[in-house]
Amino acid sequence: MGTGLDLPLDTVLRGDCLDMLRRLPPASVHAIFADPPYNLQLKGELRRPDDSIVDGVDEAWDRFDDLAAYDRFTREWLTECRRVLRKDGTIWVMGAYHNVFRLGSALQDLGYWILNDVVWRKSNPMPNFRGRRFTNAHETLIWASRGPESRYRFNYAAMKAMNDDKQMRSDWLFPLCTGPERLRLADGKKLHPTQKPEALLHRVILSCTAPGEVVLDPFLGTGTTAAVAKRLGRRYIGIERDKSYVAAAEKRLAAIEPLPESAALTLPAKREQPRIPFGTLVERGLVPAGTKLWDRHRRWAAEVGADATLRCGRSAGSIHQVGAAVQEAPSCNGWTFWHVEKRDGSLRVLDELRAELVPGL
Numbered sequence: 480m481g482t483g484l485d486l487p488l489d490t491v492l493r494g495d496c497l498d499m500l501r502r503l504p505p506a507s508v509h510a511i512f513a514d515p516p517y518n519l520q521l522k523g524e525l526r527r528p529d530d531s532i533v534d535g536v537d538e539a540w541d542r543f544d545d546l547a548a549y550d551r552f553t554r555e556w557l558t559e560c561r562r563v564l565r566k567d568g569t570i571w572v573m574g575a576y577h578n579v580f581r582l583g584s585a586l587q588d589l590g591y592w593i594l595n596d597v598v599w600r601k602s603n604p605m606p607n608f609r610g611r612r613f614t615n616a617h618e619t620l621i622w623a624s625r626g627p628e629s630r631y632r633f634n635y636a637a638m639k640a641m642n643d644d645k646q647m648r649s650d651w652l653f654p655l656c657t658g659p660e661r662l663r664l665a666d667g668k669k670l671h672p673t674q675k676p677e678a679l680l681h682r683v684i685l686s687c688t689a690p691g692e693v694v695l696d697p698f699l700g701t702g703t704t705a706a707v708a709k710r711l712g713r714r715y716i717g718i719e720r721d722k723s724y725v726a727a728a729e730k731r732l733a734a735i736e737p738l739p740e741s742a743a744l745t746l747p748a749k750r751e752q753p754r755i756p757f758g759t760l761v762e763r764g765l766v767p768a769g770t771k772l773w774d775r776h777r778r779w780a781a782e783v784g785a786d787a788t789l790r791c792g793r794s795a796g797s798i799h800q801v802g803a804a805v806q807e808a809p810s811c812n813g814w815t816f817w818h819v820e821k822r823d824g825s826l827r828v829l830d831e832l833r834a835e836l837v838p839g840l
Contacts, residue, residue, distance in 0.1 A: 491717040496697040500559035509692035511570040591623040637745035680707040690743040702728025712743030758787035772817040
């Protein structure tokens with residue numbers, strides 16, 4: 480990695496997250512997913528969010544002397560993440576009830592702008608064996624931009640398409656990582672105690688990045704973030720201090736074939752589409768002057784003028800103005816209100832013609 484001037488793309492870096500982050504160039508990554516230590520030590524024992532004691536020593540490094548030490552560590556790695564994040568980039572930080580509130584406070588104190596808190600509701604949570612608390616059935620993901628001025632990416636149309644054409648909500652239902660996806664040791668025990676399901680990272684990465692963009696995970700574990708990023712045609716950088724996790728992540732990544740470029744694309748957001756005036760369709764003969772436009776119920780018909788204005792009865796003006804006037808409405812999106820008649824007599828919405836024109840511009 481040299482002096483840190485080059486970006487080590489598609490690499491798992493073994494080492495301390497702070498040391499590795501400090502070597503990365505500023506404003507170099509498009510998205511960050513961080514699942515940091517949960518600060519689980521309670522009453523002298525290391526416990527998971529479901530209040531069960533962690534077996535083994537693989538999480539022994541998740542011990543801090545006190546909350547002040549944990550907060551210092553949190554602010555240090557979040558500061559470095561903000562440095563390497565592009566101005567239009569976003570970060571996802573994940574936590575349980577032990578630490579998520581401290582993470583949120585640190586994000587706001589450091590200048591990040593919180594966009595959503597997303598609840599991962601587990602369909603198969605670990606039961607609470609002691610019966611002294613509710614079963615802990617969720618974790619929280621905080622999604623934030625680098626600052627309030629950031630023009631961040633959100634693939635709204637893609638998320639809506641994934642959700643049967645309904646707006647994607649901030650409560651996500653996924654099972655815990657189980658079955659063949661779960662990495663295990665030779666004796667059958669879990670290789671990593673908190674391996675996240677690939678489905679969760681699929682949604683995270685698809686929501687805020689485009690193919691070819693760089694996704695960073697400063698606490699990579701066994702490589703879930705990098706694995707999903709590679710499959711989706713994104714570049715990745717992972718940081719992990721445990722050599723057994725690094726080895727597992729690299730083996731996992733070697734077996735993944737990226738999707739074809741066409742399959743990795745997401746529907747563009749409206750704000751990313753070129754602004755095309757209705758006059759362009761008139762000039763190019765797609766909707767020639769003299770064409771009649773109809774609303775979808777054929778209640779109103781308007782004639783297209785050579786200057787791309789419409790006339791319908793006493794109303795004249797743009798496609799938006801006339802659409803609003805005939806409905807006696809304060810406003811109207813003329814692209815979705817007006818239709819052209821096809822040769823077979825069916826109607827086609829203007830917005831489809833505009834979409835076809837975009838590749839040729």
